[in-house]
Amino acid sequence: MEFRPMRRVRQQLTNETCLEILRNATSGTLAVLGDADYPYAVPLSFVYTDGIIYFHSAKSGHKIDAIMHHDKASFCVIDKDEIHGDEFTTYFRSVIAFGRITIVSSLVEKLEGAKLLGRKYNPGDEAALTRELEKGLAHMELLRLDIEHLTGKEAIELIGKN
Numbered sequence: 001m002e003f004r005p006m007r008r009v010r011q012q013l014t015n016e017t018c019l020e021i022l023r024n025a026t027s028g029t030l031a032v033l034g035d036a037d038y039p040y041a042v043p044l045s046f047v048y049t050d051g052i053i054y055f056h057s058a059k060s061g062h063k064i065d066a067i068m069h070h071d072k073a074s075f076c077v078i079d080k081d082e083i084h085g086d087e088f089t090t091y092f093r094s095v096i097a098f099g100r101i102t103i104v105s106s107l108v109e110k111l112e113g114a115k116l117l118g119r120k121y122n123p124g125d126e127a128a129l130t131r132e133l134e135k136g137l138a139h140m141e142l143l144r145l146d147i148e149h150l151t152g153k154e155a156i157e158l159i160g161k162n
Contacts, residue, residue: 003098003149011159013152018095021079021152022048025095026121028077030055030145032066032101040066046075047116053097053145054104054113064103064141073101075145080158087157095152097145104142113142 006012013021027045034040042063044055053075057063067073080093104110114137118129 001148003151006151006153008153008156011153011156013093013095013154015150018150018152019048021077021093021095022053022097025077025079028075030063030101031074031076032063033070033072034062034066045117045121047113047120049116051147053099053147054116055143055145056114056117057141057143059139059141063143067101067103067143071100071102072098073145074098080154084157089155089157091155091157093152093154093158095150097147098149099145099147101143101145104144109144110142111137113144114140 025046027043029041029043031039031041040062047054075097076094077096078092078094080091082091084091104113111133114133115129118132122128
């Protein structure tokens with residue numbers, strides 16, 4: 001599939017800036033095709049590595065049902081959202097990843113993805129991570145979004161101020 005080009009190319013972030021935002025952000029919103037083909041968007045914690053975004057999930061629910069029905073998804077991260085009321089605008093910076101999402105079936109990949117998540121949100125505590133994975137890995141799913149297209153945009157006022 002060919003993705004449409006950004007209309008305001010002057011405001012487009014470089015690929016490296018987009019990846020830096022994904023590496024550093026702590027949450028974003030996953031959008032999938034939900035019940036009766038209504039969009040379903042849910043905020044999630046995540047970890048980015050090598051063109052892949054991992055999320056942890058319960059084993060059942062709206063998100064899992066949607067992913068099993070349709071594997072296309074997008075994930076949006078807001079890096080900056082600064083209101084400038086006197087200018088009637090917002091200084092923003094955001095990234096959107098488009099791709100296909102799957103439920104990880106490999107136990108090895110599930111463990112590695114869960115470790116990446118644990119190390120991101122509780123760095124330096126391997127003992128606690130090991131205990132948590134021993135207790136909870138069997139009760140969770142790991143979701144994998146393979147990025148097919150990545151785009152980022154910032155407010156015109158932020159261009160050159162990164």
